[in-house]
Amino acid sequence: MWSGSSIGRRAFLTGTLATGAAALTTGAAGRGVQSTLRKHVYDANVREIDLGGPIVKTWVYGDRLPGKELRVRAGEPVEVRLKNHLPADSTIHWHGLRIANAMDGVPGVTQDPVRPGEEYRYVITPPDAGTFWLHSHGQLQTDRGLYAPLIVDDPDEPGDYDHEWIIVLDDWLDGTGTNPEEVFHHLRSGGHHGGDYDDPCLGHLGMHLGDVHDYAYYLINGRVPEAPRTFTGRPGQRVRLRIINAAADTIFRVALGDHRFRVTHTDGFPVRQRETQSLLLGMSERIDAIVELGDGVFPLVAHPEGKHGTAMAVVRTSGGAAPGPHAHPRELDTCPLLGTGFVATDDVTLTGRPDREHDAVLTGDMHHFIWKINDAVFGEHTPLPVRSGEGVRLRYVNRTMMPHPMHLHGHTFQVINPDGGFGPRKDTALVPAKSAVDAFFVADNPGDWVTHCHNEYHMAAGMMTTVVYT
Ligand SMILES: [Cu+2]
CATH class of the missing domain: 2.60.40.420 (Cupredoxins -  blue copper proteins)
Known part of the structure; x- marks a missing residue:
């Protein structure tokens, strides 16, 4: 419905997109607070998809690309069942949502992978309104088609638009004579070629901006x-x-x-x-x-x-x-x-002095296509400890020649500019080559959380570490 057609805002606010609702009791036991738990199913499938001419066999949610948008309200719980019909393990990550650790969808960190033929029940309560997305956190699966928009509405937001x-x-x-695994193998075996990048506006971003030219x-x-x-x-x-x-x-x-x-x-x-x-x-x-x-x-x-x-x-x-x-x-x-x-508005700016400081130093071995944080690939990494209630300054230090979009799970951070001023509130920041970005966050969501490069090939090659509550 959303794809391509123009949708009146009112239609959303009157709840016409609800796919199912059931009464349940939430809140403290016995309080009897009535709420509705909206229920959704995301089937992870192998499908043939028409890209508007080219037909590709790929992995998608449901039968379309992108998957059906998940539309929820801030503060309201929603249930999503992932049914895995793929020939591989999978999970769903709710990108940007500050939700309970067990629901975060990172296999081997917050849950066991969902095996082929199995399903998994997520219940998430997004605290913040905004534009997010959901995607698989399985190895190289987002570069197939396993993603969908995730929109969180705030019923009180004025919404100055039609x-x-x-x-x-x-x-x-994917499905064009190659697939992400083949491309990754090619990169690993020395098939990496950057391609020079020289733009008068954006030259500072890096020598090259991507690794995959296929x-x-x-x-x-x-x-x-x-x-x-x-x-x-x-x-x-x-x-x-x-x-x-x-x-x-x-x-x-x-x-x-x-x-x-x-x-x-x-x-x-x-x-x-x-x-x-x-x-x-x-x-x-x-x-x-x-x-x-x-x-x-x-x-x-x-x-x-x-x-x-x-x-x-x-x-x-x-x-x-x-x-x-x-x-x-x-x-x-x-x-x-x-x-x-950009600069965050005052009401969402995270302020405070850091109680703890961590560096996440980004390095890469281009020839073997190995990407590291703090000189270790994921699995051999040393977790970054924080304590509940602390303000944390996480500094992403990029020692490589290309930019990396660095993402933190379970929290959102305040970008602190080099001059000490406030930047935007984000969950992913593009860190230019030979540069650094300071991310300040409040450790208010206990668990083991990953932070990683959102270049999917870099993540697969090791560019991920964890922030753990001690
Ligand atoms: Cu990267």
Whole structure:
């Protein structure tokens, strides 16, 4: 339903997307508080998927790409059953949600993997409204098609817009004569070639921006540019775009022809609003932006930064021919804003002096494709200890020549800028080459939590460690 069609905001708020509800008792035993536990099922399947011409056999939730969006309300519990029909172990991770450790979906850390033919019941209560996503945390499974948007609504949020559109970006190779395991094997056996990157705006990000140059397609909402999704509205309407980068190895630059973005949120949390003509999203970052629709037909383009190709959707408010698959709006050539370049609004800014400081030093052996944190691959790592109640400064120190989108589970962090000022509130920060990002968080969610690079190939090659409560 959400893919491609324009959906009135009211439809969501009246709950038309609820797929099932059952009364149950929550809260303290015997209090008899009535609530509803909305129930959802995510079947992890092998399916043939039409990307808008190319047909690929791949792994998806349900029978579509992206999987059906999970839409929940802040503070309300929701049950999701993962049914694993894959020929491999799997789990679901709820990216960006500060939920109970046992529900976090990291195999071998927070749960046993869900075996083929088995199912697993997750019950999650998302505390924060915003744009999130869910994806498998199994080895290289997100670079197949195991992902879906996860939107948390706040019924009290004013919502100064007429429509909202969910925009999911992806790099695609599965079922095109190769698959993620083959690509990973190729990288491990010395098939790595960076490709130089030199952009006047973004040169500081790194010498190269990705490791995988075998992507056959770049997709918006599961479609190639030759058969794009079309979003429709009326001139003058305000639309909230919820942009999610679900790619495994690709940073995207996003622009909408003849429009400006008014950015409102990064990784779900509100920021001091800024206007820009283009945006840059590292893997697993999200940006929400308001656009005021012009009159016409416009290309919404996501350029795979440092790579060849394009992803595209179409925004239509009147008749006329749709832009072709190679449309290149001039806005794409402006200097884009990065997620880490924003400033959180005061109400969500995490303040406080760190009681504890940890470094996560990122290094890589390009030739053998081994990526490490604090000189160890995951499994041989030394956990980073914290105590409940502490303020923690986690400094991601990047000693490599490429940027890494670093993600922390179970918490969200305040980005502290080099000058000591506040940046945005996030769960994933793109750390430029030969640079560092300071992430301040409050240790308020006990458990063993992973922090890792969201380049899926880097994570598979070891770039993950744990934060543990002692
Ligand atoms: Cu990385």
